[in-house]
Amino acid sequence: MNSRKATAALALVTALALGASACNGNSKNSSSSKPGSTGGSSSSATGKDAALNSIVNPSTKKGGTVTMEESDVPDSLDPGNTYYGWVQNFSRLYSRTLLTFKPAAGHDGLTVVPDLATGLGKASPDAKTWTYTLRSGVKFQDGTPVTSKDVKYAIERSNFAPEALSNGPTYFKAYLAGGDKYKGPYADKNPNGIASIATPDDHTIVFHLAKPFADFDYLATFSQTAPVEQSKDTGASYVNHIQSTGPYMFQSYQDGQGATLVRNPQWVASTDPIRKALPDKITIKFKVAATTVDDDLLADNITVDAAGTGVQPQTQPKLITQKQYADQSDDPYAGATSYMAINPNVAPFNNIHCREAVEWGVNKASVQQALGGAVHGDVASTLLPPSVNGYSKFDLFPSKGNAGDVSKAKAALAACGKPNGFSANITARTDRPTEVAAATAIQQALKPIGINLSIKTYPSGKYFSNFAGVPSYVHSHDLGLMLMAWGADWPTGYGFLDQIVDGSAIKPSGGNNLMELNDPTINKALSDAIANTDAAARTKAWGDIDKMVIKTATVVPLVYRKNLLYRPKSATNVTVTQAYLGMYDYTLIGSSK
Amino acid sequence: MTAYIIRRVIAAIVLLLVVSAVTFAIFFLVPRIAGQTTTQLATQYVGKDANPASIAAVKKNLGFDLPLYEQYWHFIKGIFAGAHYKFGPDAATCHRPCFGYSFKSHVEVWPQLKSRIPVTISLAIGAAVLWVVSGVAIGVVSALKRGSVIDRLSMGVALTGVSLPIFFTGQLLLALLSYQWGWWTNVHYVSITADPAQWAWNLILPWVSLAFLYSALYARLTRAGMLETMGEDYIRTARAKGLPERTVVLKHGLRSALTPIVTIFGLDFGLLIGGALLTEQVFSLQGIGNYAVGAVQDNDLPKILGVTLIAAFFIVVCNLLVDIVYAALDPRVRYS
Numbered sequence: 069m070n071s072r073k074a075t076a077a078l079a080l081v082t083a084l085a086l087g088a089s090a091c092n093g094n095s096k097n098s099s100s101s102k103p104g105s106t107g108g109s110s111s112s113a114t115g116k117d118a119a120l121n122s123i124v125n126p127s128t129k130k131g132g133t134v135t136m137e138e139s140d141v142p143d144s145l146d147p148g149n150t151y152y153g154w155v156q157n158f159s160r161l162y163s164r165t166l167l168t169f170k171p172a173a174g175h176d177g178l179t180v181v182p183d184l185a186t187g188l189g190k191a192s193p194d195a196k197t198w199t200y201t202l203r204s205g206v207k208f209q210d211g212t213p214v215t216s217k218d219v220k221y222a223i224e225r226s227n228f229a230p231e232a233l234s235n236g237p238t239y240f241k242a243y244l245a246g247g248d249k250y251k252g253p254y255a256d257k258n259p260n261g262i263a264s265i266a267t268p269d270d271h272t273i274v275f276h277l278a279k280p281f282a283d284f285d286y287l288a289t290f291s292q293t294a295p296v297e298q299s300k301d302t303g304a305s306y307v308n309h310i311q312s313t314g315p316y317m318f319q320s321y322q323d324g325q326g327a328t329l330v331r332n333p334q335w336v337a338s339t340d341p342i343r344k345a346l347p348d349k350i351t352i353k354f355k356v357a358a359t360t361v362d363d364d365l366l367a368d369n370i371t372v373d374a375a376g377t378g379v380q381p382q383t384q385p386k387l388i389t390q391k392q393y394a395d396q397s398d399d400p401y402a403g404a405t406s407y408m409a410i411n412p413n414v415a416p417f418n419n420i421h422c423r424e425a426v427e428w429g430v431n432k433a434s435v436q437q438a439l440g441g442a443v444h445g446d447v448a449s450t451l452l453p454p455s456v457n458g459y460s461k462f463d464l465f466p467s468k469g470n471a472g473d474v475s476k477a478k479a480a481l482a483a484c485g486k487p488n489g490f491s492a493n494i495t496a497r498t499d500r501p502t503e504v505a506a507a508t509a510i511q512q513a514l515k516p517i518g519i520n521l522s523i524k525t526y527p528s529g530k531y532f533s534n535f536a537g538v539p540s541y542v543h544s545h546d547l548g549l550m551l552m553a554w555g556a557d558w559p560t561g562y563g564f565l566d567q568i569v570d571g572s573a574i575k576p577s578g579g580n581n582l583m584e585l586n587d588p589t590i591n592k593a594l595s596d597a598i599a600n601t602d603a604a605a606r607t608k609a610w611g612d613i614d615k616m617v618i619k620t621a622t623v624v625p626l627v628y629r630k631n632l633l634y635r636p637k638s639a640t641n642v643t644v645t646q647a648y649l650g651m652y653d654y655t656l657i658g659s660s661k
Numbered sequence: 662m663t664a665y666i667i668r669r670v671i672a673a674i675v676l677l678l679v680v681s682a683v684t685f686a687i688f689f690l691v692p693r694i695a696g697q698t699t700t701q702l703a704t705q706y707v708g709k710d711a712n713p714a715s716i717a718a719v720k721k722n723l724g725f726d727l728p729l730y731e732q733y734w735h736f737i738k739g740i741f742a743g744a745h746y747k748f749g750p751d752a753a754t755c756h757r758p759c760f761g762y763s764f765k766s767h768v769e770v771w772p773q774l775k776s777r778i779p780v781t782i783s784l785a786i787g788a789a790v791l792w793v794v795s796g797v798a799i800g801v802v803s804a805l806k807r808g809s810v811i812d813r814l815s816m817g818v819a820l821t822g823v824s825l826p827i828f829f830t831g832q833l834l835l836a837l838l839s840y841q842w843g844w845w846t847n848v849h850y851v852s853i854t855a856d857p858a859q860w861a862w863n864l865i866l867p868w869v870s871l872a873f874l875y876s877a878l879y880a881r882l883t884r885a886g887m888l889e890t891m892g893e894d895y896i897r898t899a900r901a902k903g904l905p906e907r908t909v910v911l912k913h914g915l916r917s918a919l920t921p922i923v924t925i926f927g928l929d930f931g932l933l934i935g936g937a938l939l940t941e942q943v944f945s946l947q948g949i950g951n952y953a954v955g956a957v958q959d960n961d962l963p964k965i966l967g968v969t970l971i972a973a974f975f976i977v978v979c980n981l982l983v984d985i986v987y988a989a990l991d992p993r994v995r996y997s
Contacts, residue, residue: 140958141766141955141959144766229749230715231715231718231719231722231747231748232748232749232767233749234706253750254749254750301749301750302749302750302751302753303748303749303750303751303753303767304748304749304753304767305748305749305753305767305768306749307766307767308768322776323763323766323768323773324766324773324947324952324955325776325947353849353945355945355947355951355954355955356945357942357943357944357945359832360835360943360944360945363835363836363839363840364847366840367839367840367843367846369846369847370847
């Protein structure tokens with residue numbers, strides 16, 4: 069028997085496995101918060117979009133269980149080994165960081181407030197040295213007091229040990245003095261660790277940076293600053309026994325299946341002005357079918373969809389057309405912009421007038437429809453989305469109904485010396501049907517003015533590493549127009565722009581600066597602004613830089629992305645946090661169940 | 662008989678070794694043939710801060726720089742002796758039987774599989790009982806009442822069952838019985854040891870949807886087998902001897918017609934334990950199939966390898982059992 073049957077079975081398993089791989093996605097660039105025009109309130113507002121600027125169903129009642137479901141698995145629940153936005157939000161339940169975002173409705177949610185620290189960072193005048201003082205009385209779940217050395221160690225392990233913890237961002241490594249040389253706590257046995265993080269006493273931590281960086285307080289909100297006891301660290305497997313400093317600790321954790329959090333008896337409310345910690349228990353289940361997550365939300369079987377990226381397309385009509393569901397929905401900005409990069413190193417886009425022809429010709433209203441309609445995003449005219457600190461509203465290429473301006477496009481073509489148009493390529497990700505649809509909409513809009521586009525699609529998993537993010541490939545294959553989306557790692561203009569418009573973000577592969585923009589004026593404006601400790605001046609600068617970029621006509625902003633969220637009736641203290649990509653604030657949320 | 666079983670067990674072990682070698686080759690050799698270097702293989706485990714030094718470290722740690730046969734030997738050795746890796750301050754141990762150590766989520770594959778096997782087995786056994794009993798019963802009745810309304814009706818339902826994919830029947834049952842009428846709320850797996858009644862109650866929907874598909878198939882197979890058998894000379898002889906009809910049908914007819922059913926049941930059941938991918942996805946059951954999908958989505962080779970081996974193991978074992986059951990079922994089959 070049997071080799072035939074076994075081989076057939078093996079082939080089937082392999083085929084199913086390979087088939088399933090096609091579903092893989094890259095959440096970093098796709099996911100990714102709604103501006104509140106004013107500060108939020110905790111009034112008992114109800115109805116559609118009520119959680120955008122207020123706390124819905126406010127409660128101070130302790131008890132109950134918050135149940136979460138997630139259709140995928142996180143990169144890791146270890147605060148030192150994650151890049152996922154929802155894990156950054158969720159991890160605040162069991163880990164405390166130096167600073168965090170204020171659990172508040174509306175624009176207030178973007179305010180950075182002290183968590184483990186007693187106040188915001190004290191910066192030196194050159195913004196190269198940052199000092200934080202830690203609160204007294206904060207303990208790990210085993211009763212050990214938290215010291216500044218635990219914070220230092222957490223940053224060392226999360227930024228400098230890619231052999232064990234490879235998922236998280238490495239901004240500390242990039243900005244700390246000597247960060248390029250330190251080998252990490254597992255390889256470098258020097259007990260003093262990296263020299264540029266000083267811990268003069270148990271409650272003081274000082275960061276010495278290689279270059280001025282005025283957004284450092286935002287880095288201090290990263291889950292990577294959550295303290296870790298060196299004696300309890302087991303590297304990659306630490307995720308199985310995370311030592312909590314927050315109001316909840318792990319009762320159980322099963323890789324790929326879920327976790328249960330219960331109250332941490334060592335957490336003292338008086339040391340924590342941020343968290344209400346209302347529920348007694350929090351459960352999270354992974355790998356629940358995406359439609360089941362939606363059905364469970366609508367049936368009020370669970371409190372929240374952990375991923376916070378919105379309901380599935382098949383659930384969406386219910387939330388739009390049926391009042392009982394619509395009243396329980398919120399449609400916040402997701403902190404990301406979909407845009408089309410124009411590469412000035414690919415002819416004829418080396419001529420600004422040819423680029424301007426595209427800017428004028430694109431029908432953004434049809435692109436918006438292709439990307440899922442108004443519920444999935446507003447038409448964009450800037451790179452910075454409205455939910456990011458520094459957003460400034462302007463439109464350098466306005467057209468009636470955002471449908472494009474054919475006459476101005478033709479005039480630009482004539483100025484480019486190609487009055488009859490030209491042919492070019494546009495790229496999109498094969499496994500993102502809405503992006504391909506957007507490419508088609510752009511193709512159709514540009515055809516009447518004589519610009520004939522060929523659509524080239526590439527798998528999302530290799531889009532940046534092998535194709536659109538590889539300048540040599542882009543040049544040799546004449547990829548003049550490339551679709552992408554970008555969300556900030558932290559909600560400021562710098563956090564958003566640095567990785568996509570600064571010349572240093574051009575990499576041989578895997579780069580995100582698809583415009584290959586290396587304008588000395590823009591580079592200098594970015595480095596000058598990030599060295600400026602005047603927050604108001606800095607915030608203004610981001611909007612100015614955004615305008616400088618759009619003036620180069622290398623970017624066509626398409627849509628400020630939105631996620632359609634649903635809050636079941638049992639969910640209490642629900643509000644959208646703009647700091648975490650427009651999902652609900654998990655430090656606030658409770659349940660009447 | 663004992664010698665036969667020993668021979669079959671040895672053959673099954675050899676077969677599993679071959680399957681492991683083929684699977685290993687598919688996932689480690691094929692990327693190389695396709696032009697992927699060991700550096701590229703290692704790069705996916707380095708994370709976002711890839712540099713030549715960190716890639717080299719990962720390559721060495723995971724043994725990607727060793728010849729393929731040596732990597733395979735380490736894999737086989739791990740099953741019996743365990744293995745050690747270093748992903749932090751301490752060496753990570755993959756205890757025996759080490760079916761691999763996930764380089765992405767940094768966990769041993771075997772304990773994960775072990776925790777998921779009861780889910781899949783619970784699903785498979787319950788559904789199998791339902792489909793075998795209902796499928797065979799419907800098949801027998803249809804064959805005996807050939808051409809009757811019952812025959813036409815049951816075969817019509819069977820045809821519908823075969824035609825409807827699990828993701829349709831499963832979603833339909835969930836939509837109506839769980840979300841619309843609320844008879845089953847928040848269906849999830851509960852361990853049989855924790856609460857047997859809840860275990861069974863929560864598994865009814867997955868059982869029914871899975872059994873609907875299979876029982877239809879088995880009803881048609883049984884009907885065809887019974888029709889053929891009941892036309893045989895020895896059935897006429899049995900009736901001529903004056904045996905009661907019940908004995909003729911069950912002992913002489915069904916017993917013989919069951920042989921092909923048992924064969925296909927062994928394969929179906931083995932495949933199902935290897936991972937009821939669609940059913941587990943539809944009902945969000947954390948079983949082997951769900952694990953396989955996640956492993957492939959994460960491109961986590963050790964997990965894929967582990968789950969493939971387990972799937973192959975169950976198929977081999979089920980087929981072995983089928984061969985043994987033959988002897989008991991069919992008097993014409995004797996092993997020497």
